[in-house]
Amino acid sequence: MKFSRVARPTVLLSVLIMVAASCSGDSRRSAPITVDTDPVETIEPLSATTESIPAATAPVSLAPTPTAAGTTTIAPTTTAPVSSAPTSPAPGTTTVVPTTTAPMCGDLNLGATEFTLSAGGADHPARVFVPSTFSGVALPLVVNWHGLGGNGPQQAAVTLYEELAEAEGFIAVHPTGVPSVGDSRNSWQLAPSFGERDDLAFANELLDHLISDWCVDADRIYSTGISNGGFFTARLVCEMADRLAAASSVAGLYHVAGCAPSRPVPYLAYHGTDDEVVPFDGDGESVLRGADGSLGLRVFFEQVMPEEFAEFAGDAGCDPVPSASAFDDVIRYDYAGCTDDTPMSFFEISGGGHTWPNWPIAAAVESTLGYTTTAVDATVDSWEFFEQHTLGG
Numbered sequence: 001m002k003f004s005r006v007a008r009p010t011v012l013l014s015v016l017i018m019v020a021a022s023c024s025g026d027s028r029r030s031a032p033i034t035v036d037t038d039p040v041e042t043i044e045p046l047s048a049t050t051e052s053i054p055a056a057t058a059p060v061s062l063a064p065t066p067t068a069a070g071t072t073t074i075a076p077t078t079t080a081p082v083s084s085a086p087t088s089p090a091p092g093t094t095t096v097v098p099t100t101t102a103p104m105c106g107d108l109n110l111g112a113t114e115f116t117l118s119a120g121g122a123d124h125p126a127r128v129f130v131p132s133t134f135s136g137v138a139l140p141l142v143v144n145w146h147g148l149g150g151n152g153p154q155q156a157a158v159t160l161y162e163e164l165a166e167a168e169g170f171i172a173v174h175p176t177g178v179p180s181v182g183d184s185r186n187s188w189q190l191a192p193s194f195g196e197r198d199d200l201a202f203a204n205e206l207l208d209h210l211i212s213d214w215c216v217d218a219d220r221i222y223s224t225g226i227s228n229g230g231f232f233t234a235r236l237v238c239e240m241a242d243r244l245a246a247a248s249s250v251a252g253l254y255h256v257a258g259c260a261p262s263r264p265v266p267y268l269a270y271h272g273t274d275d276e277v278v279p280f281d282g283d284g285e286s287v288l289r290g291a292d293g294s295l296g297l298r299v300f301f302e303q304v305m306p307e308e309f310a311e312f313a314g315d316a317g318c319d320p321v322p323s324a325s326a327f328d329d330v331i332r333y334d335y336a337g338c339t340d341d342t343p344m345s346f347f348e349i350s351g352g353g354h355t356w357p358n359w360p361i362a363a364a365v366e367s368t369l370g371y372t373t374t375a376v377d378a379t380v381d382s383w384e385f386f387e388q389h390t391l392g393g
Contacts, residue, residue: 105136105215112162114153117175117209120202125176127152128214129162133169140170140220141210142386143203145177145229147252148288149185152176155229158361159379168383171216175206177228183291188225188232190254199232200239207243222386224248224378226356227278230269237265237312246389248382251354252278254303255311264316264342266389270378271305272352274370280305280348306333309346316342328375343385349373357381 112129131139142165146155152174156162165172177186178197189199210216223233223244230252237247238259246266253269273280276287282304289295314320318335322344325332329351335344347357353370355362358379362372 105138108134108215110134112156117202117206119205120198120200121196122178122202124178124202124206125152126206127156127174127176128210129156129165129172129174130214131166131169131171133166134215136215138215138217140222140387141207141216142170142172142222142224142383143206144172144174145188145223145225145232146174146186147225147227147229148187150229151186155226158359159226159356160360161379164379164383168387170220170383170387171210171214173206173210175202180291185291188228190228190231190235191256200235203236203240204243218243219391220245220387221391222246222248222382224250224382225252226250227252227354234308234312237261237267241265242391245391246386248378248385250356250378251275253305253308253312255308255315259311259315261312261315264339265312266343266385267309267312267316268345268347268382268385269305269309270347270349270357270376272349272355272370272373274351275354276370277354278305282307306346306348309344313338313344316344318342318344322346329373330375347376349376 108130110130110132112127114125114127117124117126142161144152144155144159144161146152153176156172156174161172161174177188177199179185180187180189180197189197192200207216207218207221211218221244223236224230224247225233227250230249231254233247233249234253235256236244238256238261241261241263244265246268248268248270250270251272253271271278271280276285278288279286279301282302284301286301287295288301310320310322313322313335316335317337317339319337322333322335325334329349331348331350333346333348338344349357351371352373353366355365355369355372356378357372358374358377359372362374366372
């Protein structure tokens with residue numbers, strides 16, 4: 001089935017979909033997991049704004065259910081009361097609290113559902129979408145990470161991944177990041193954990209929850225995202241290669257220091273040559289402002305995007321020089337000779353800005369984020385790439 005785009009009202013997006021600066025530290029903690037579900041019956045369109053993209057749905061509750069240290073609790077709030085509760089489990093044990101209507105394969109909320117997952121030391125809202133064609137058989141999953149200052153419902157709205165999920169029959173989840181210390185903007189960690197927060201642990205717990213409670217096929221999990229979310233996807237390729245069947249980064253990626261994927265991950269990346277937020281050529285001249293409103297993340301933005309991607313190709317054992325093919329305003333670089341014939345492709349968008357290829361808000365954001373190509377589609381094309389790959393082959 002081929003996806004046909006659904007028209008949505010155009011909105012004005014200010015520079016919110018950006019990238020967070022790299023942070024350091026290695027402090028990790030094991031946090032309890034709490035999930036509060038809140039079904040959303042319709043997908044509301046975005047309304048116009050000059051400041052930010054409003055949430056596409058009602059606010060998400062951020063009140064996790066208290067748990068004992070070292071335990072894991074799954075406790076939906078829109079179902080019948082919990083039939084039993086853990087009784088002082090020993091440290092390090094895992095307890096799943098049963099409910100009379102726990103979501104199982106064949107008994108899922110269709111459409112969009114919002115819940116809060118407490119994991120990795122923070123409470124993360126998340127929005128999961130199940131297609132109406134769900135029949136009880138485990139489905140593929142696409143995790144779509146937003147950019148700096150964004151949220152899950154916004155990312156779902158501007159990339160149209162939920163519409164594609166409905167048309168193609170997969171599950172889409174759009175998590176929401178949390179602010180870093182000293183910065184009120186939602187973000188994803190681009191380096192090992194610091195303080196009480198560990199986004200890598202959250203990502204792992206999110207996948208565990210979706211596999212166990214939302215009938216996700218563990219062999220068909222895919223990651224994508226824009227800017228800060230594209231960088232985070234790159235980090236997951238480095239550190240969670242054993243869980244990702246394929247990945248795609250838009251307007252942001254980097255090869256984390258010490259990156260050593262446990263297996264070659266099929267990978268796509270899209271980046272505009274005129275991106276002023278995440279510079280294509282590593283000149284460091286980003287317009288991105290820090291938490292205090294100042295410019296000055298130049299050291300972080302000295303990464304040359306094609307070279308960063310080439311390092312991932314090197315991890316996959318690919319030939320060092322890719323073949324190039326040009327069409328419209330895009331140059332596609334395909335790497336050959338990779339281990340297990342793993343496909344690796346980088347899309348250079350001539351004149352492209354800090355944008356998602358073929359997104360529906362292109363006209364509204366051109367004055368702030370730059371030109372958007374329509375020659376490729378980072379949603380449809382990435383999904384067509386994803387569905388060709390599984391962890392098993």
